Amino acid sequence: MAKMAGRLTIFAGTGALVPHVVEAALAAGYKVQVLTLAPREAIAGVKMGSVDLDNPLGIIWSLKVFRTSHIIMAGGIDLPDKARAGLIRFANGNAAPGEGVAETPIGDAALAALAKVLKKMAGADLVGVHELSPDLLAGEGVLAGPGFDDAPAAAFALETARAIGALDIGQAAVVSGRRIIAVEDIGGTDALIDRVGALRARGSTGTGSAPLILAKARQPQQSGFVDLPSIGPQTVERCAAAGIAVIAVEAGQSLVLQRAALVEAAARLGISVIGMRLDHD
Template sequence: MARVTGRLSIFAGTGALVPHVVEAAQAAGYKVQLLALAPREAVAGVKMITADLDNPLGIIWSLNVFRTTHIVMAGGIHLPDKARQGLIRFANGNAAPSEIMADTPVGDAALAALGKVLKKMTGASLMGVHELSPELLAPEGSVAGPVCADPTAALFALQTARAIGALDIGQAAVVSGGRIIAVEDIGGTDALIERVAALRVRELTGTDTVPLVLAKAMQPQQAGFVDLPAIGTQTVANCAAAGITIIAVEAGRSLVLQREALMAAADELGVSVIGLRIDNG
């Protein structure tokens, strides 16, 4: 990427992606500030403020004071219902709940609506993490660990994840063969994996012959600057502990973090990671 002179505000959630994005942005020439949407450690040399979602006008003030030219959202962002409803009202001109259309996005897609409002009110451009770090995008084919022995189940898992994404529920699903075991909800991917682990303890799923597959896919209505599906070493470790032996991600539309460490973990724990393309229509 050619060096730039822009000023980048990063809406920062949880996880290891945020410091990586900061480093990539600084290497590209951006001045950076963090607007923390969740408690996290400070990043050396970078201004960090708490983004109070109950005060969206305060967020806009922070963006304008920094003279923000670009906005990125990075890391896990889990919004409680109160904050989510506040964002929906703000994105709809502070309309009363009764005035908001029934088909207005209320799940993760609400973040996309917020982004469009921020762009309108600040003039800043919206960027995806992959625009700063294209090397994080999942490739097609085997990514890590043993070669996937059951790509058919992996593809079904991705299609399932895409289907729940179309309902604005989540980005992930777990299947066993052609059976849907569990899907991601407001609790996030880690909570999904924990539920699958509990089902295995009860011997309701998971056999030696039919592997469990975790899949993460981009929501079809999702804007590219919002929270692309991502996996990292912790995802691999959590899946291994839960008895999930295959992780399928959408090639070119999801992020693989800490690639070298993830490959080492997948080899050690025997978890296959595969990138597949699915119909984006």
């Protein structure tokens, strides 16, 4: 991204993506404010504060005081049901569904709804992580580890992940051949991988000729500025421990974090990491 004047507020969750985004934003010439949605250590060179999701107007005030021109959301964000419902009510002007507004999903779509309201009330533009750091986007083909030549199986896994995303449940699924083993729920991808590991330890899966494949795909209704699917070296390590041999991500719609460390881990553990494109209607 070309250098530009601007004041960027980063709504920060957990994980390694946040410091990368901060570094890229500073390099692009932004003044940066980080509002944390989860506990984080201080990051040098930026103003930091915390977010009270029960006080949306306070969030707007923080954006106004900083004179925010751009907003980005980065990192893992775990919102309890009460917070999600409150954000949706705030997005709908405090009107509940049935009071003249349509029913709004309160899964990951709650974040997109919040971002749109923040844009409107703060007069700031929404920026996707991939716009700030296009180098993070997954390409097509083998990204790390040994090759994997069963493209139909990987495509089935990604379509499964996309299907559960359409229900606003999660972004990931694990399959073996054409058998769906497990899908991501509110527990997130790490919990999904751990569940599959437990199933494998019991002998319920992973005993046939078809390898276990973890797939992550963007939710069809998901805006690009919120929570793109991501993987990193920890994903590779966790999959290896669970007996998952292949990680498939949606090319052009997923983020690869700490790429050098991911490549090293995949080579060391023999995990295939591949990117494939899906047609989005």
